[in-house]
Amino acid sequence: MLNITRGIVARPQKVVIYGPEGIGKTTLASQTPDPLFIDTEGGSAHLDVRRIEGLKDWEKLLSTVKEVAVTKDICKTLVLDTADWAEQLAIAHILDKYKQPSIEAFGYGKGYTYIGEEFTRLLDALDMVIAAGMNVVVTAHAKMRKFEQPDEMGAYDRWEMKLTRQSAPLLKEWCDLLLFCNYETFVVSTENKTAKAQGGKRVMYTSHHPCWDAKNRHGLPDKLDLDYRYLKPVFVLPTGREQKEEPPAVASDPLAAGSDPAAASQQTAAGEPEKSAAAAERAATPLPPAPTASAQKVMDLLVQDGISEAALRKFVAGKGHYKEDVPISAYSEKFLSGWVLKYWPRIREMIRNAEAKNTKTNDTETMKEDRNNA
Numbered sequence: 001m002l003n004i005t006r007g008i009v010a011r012p013q014k015v016v017i018y019g020p021e022g023i024g025k026t027t028l029a030s031q032t033p034d035p036l037f038i039d040t041e042g043g044s045a046h047l048d049v050r051r052i053e054g055l056k057d058w059e060k061l062l063s064t065v066k067e068v069a070v071t072k073d074i075c076k077t078l079v080l081d082t083a084d085w086a087e088q089l090a091i092a093h094i095l096d097k098y099k100q101p102s103i104e105a106f107g108y109g110k111g112y113t114y115i116g117e118e119f120t121r122l123l124d125a126l127d128m129v130i131a132a133g134m135n136v137v138v139t140a141h142a143k144m145r146k147f148e149q150p151d152e153m154g155a156y157d158r159w160e161m162k163l164t165r166q167s168a169p170l171l172k173e174w175c176d177l178l179l180f181c182n183y184e185t186f187v188v189s190t191e192n193k194t195a196k197a198q199g200g201k202r203v204m205y206t207s208h209h210p211c212w213d214a215k216n217r218h219g220l221p222d223k224l225d226l227d228y229r230y231l232k233p234v235f236v237l238p239t240g241r242e243q244k245e246e247p248p249a250v251a252s253d254p255l256a257a258g259s260d261p262a263a264a265s266q267q268t269a270a271g272e273p274e275k276s277a278a279a280a281e282r283a284a285t286p287l288p289p290a291p292t293a294s295a296q297k298v299m300d301l302l303v304q305d306g307i308s309e310a311a312l313r314k315f316v317a318g319k320g321h322y323k324e325d326v327p328i329s330a331y332s333e334k335f336l337s338g339w340v341l342k343y344w345p346r347i348r349e350m351i352r353n354a355e356a357k358n359t360k361t362n363d364t365e366t367m368k369e370d371r372n373n374a
Contacts, residue, residue: 116170
């Protein structure tokens, strides 16, 4: 019998982060919820994180991943750091198993077929971790490779994961979020007409580009600063172990029942000594809520896309979510991450279409008025 369901399914995330050495992949992974590192290269030594060390054998690595999957409450995120070093363990295992001096010694690409099969075993073990309710983050180094499209003339350099051509496609297909981290540079011309590279800001790319692979299923902007706060809404914590946030000074959703700031102020003042009129007035006036990470991200998107806050508030009010006079910083975290940020490309397009329509209507009315005055 068919078991048909509908709707968005919240589940742990499969995330791959790759980039050049020293860009901050391990540090970014360490900021995920309650991480446990499988450190195959020792890159987490400078971080205060929990790690499993000494995994220099491929079969031991696979059994460790499976053991994490069946161990209750061991972590919320399993981090494999890094995939290319783990692949070297797989290659060493294959060479030892078949008594070959190198992977090329098999001939006809047979050795690389074995690598693909072993790497599939690793992904299957990581899927067990996902099924157990834990996020999985895999890091990898990046390398430059000359690339030539079959239907185009010429070749160009592009960034790829430092894996074999059998393992890299498997890892890219497996993940939900593929992030390419790099230094943002731009070329300027000097006074003597020579080209000079400037910049160096660390960024992460979330969409495919001819020069790198990336993808996301969360509607993220194409480029973000290398900062975990932009990824925080993406991660889903295991059921029953959600991280409790500190309650804000003012209710994050001002339209929710029972969120009367004045009543809260009176309740807080109960049992305290009588205050002056000025102090009582200050106490009764709620402080504006500080912008959350999601609220700040929405603000950044508004600036980036040239849309005013008033336009977004009007759009949200038109959909019946919040009143138009409610600031974005007062929107709930769940609404911002689960609605505004998730559907931002569509929201942006609808706001722009509405503004274009209003502009056209205003221009038409102005022309009519000019004709009447004439």
